[in-house]
Amino acid sequence: MQDWLTMRAGDLGRGIGRGEIDPVALTRTYLEAIDAHPMTDRIYARVTHDRALAEAEAAQARAKVGRRLSVLDGVPISWKDLFDTAGVVTEAGSALLKGRVPEADAPALRNATAMGLVCLGKTHMSELAFSGLGLNPITATSPNVNDPKGAPGGSSSGAAASVAFNLAVAGIGSDTGGSVRIPSAWNDLVGLKTTSGRLTLEGVVPLCLKFDTVGPLARSVEDAALLLAAMEGGRAPDLTGATLRGRRLAVLKTLVMDDLREAPARAFDEAVARFRDAGAEIVEIEVPELAEAHKLSPVLFTGEAYGLWRDVIEANPDAMFGEIRDRFRSGQQFSAPDYVAAWQKLEAARAAWTRATAGYDAVICPTAPILPPDVDRLMSDSDYYVTENLLTLRNTRVGNLMGLCALSLPTGVPSCGVQLLAAPNTEEALLRLGAAAEAALP
Incomplete structure (x- = not known):
């Protein structure tokens, strides 16, 4: 049974389907591992x-009578603590x-449950999701x-x-500027950022509704594909x-x-x-408009985030x-005309990106330009915190700014991921490409 703690979701699901794995025994194995682990309270x-x-x-x-709901029926996973869970405290990492106790499950969780997935619990996160660290x-x-x-x-x-320490088969998170892909890269997992709007944000505590997305953190590309389908109630x-x-892969240099x-x-x-x-054809490309789009991040992200949270924050x-409070408050320096103008410029940059990348199956780059920074120094050195946080999210934010779907894969070098960026709403093609890329990596 201990082997179950390191198996991929698809393999566990198929084992259940063959009658080789009992869903109750599987879930008990994970719950016992969670209860016994010395770092459970931090996870x-x-x-x-x-x-x-x-x-x-x-x-x-269901398994006993051959009425399973999906490949993942009976597979236990974790959920980030910003997904509403009926009758369960959901605080998004913030005092x-x-x-706060929601009355109903978020639709993404409800759909996954309807496909038979088992909810192990709610996982810790950056406060209100506003940090890549x-x-x-x-x-x-x-x-x-x-x-x-x-x-x-x-x-x-x-x-x-939860996944890296074998306390869940997979985890569901959210990604506004890299929040699925960065922790996936730094913990040697597969992370899928979906296209904005593909999965509903209803019942998800927001940060920036224009950029918030829902996505899985998993042990394989296949698992990510199965989890996306489960949250959509699809195939x-x-x-x-x-x-x-x-396949043509563009190495982004800008x-x-x-x-x-x-x-x-x-x-x-x-x-x-x-x-x-x-067998891939590798071509280096520059997209100069991307550098200009990146400069718009403060008004686009902090402007919206502070607009959504100002009254709640300033009340307490x-x-x-x-550090999180100050980052939110930095949004108050931008006016409504600043925000509208920034979006107009971003749309122009997105059009330029589409023209520059249309001939490629994906654009690739390092998921994060740095390794995980030291926690103690982050707590004691404010300048270090700010610079490392912004640098951490720089590469992943490309996917959010350009409105893309994206996949981070472990490279075999600890805490180093490679990111594949693809056109909006092409997750299925990206996942096929990702499966091939995964097979090429150690």
């Missing part, structure tokens, strides 16, 4: 024992929402699987840790026969290669070489982690 905000066992028992009954002294800072002193990546920090794409042969640290640079170069050896500002 899970709340564990939903009763719900998990009830859902596992229902999956067990501002202390004691995963540092949260208000609730808990989740551990990094590769570096006990390093930041876990955020904001879906606990989601990543996952067929990934069999996926190949890089004849912005994302600046100030690249040694390990991420080496990992990316090795990944590109493997893609080339697997001392309840917040100072």
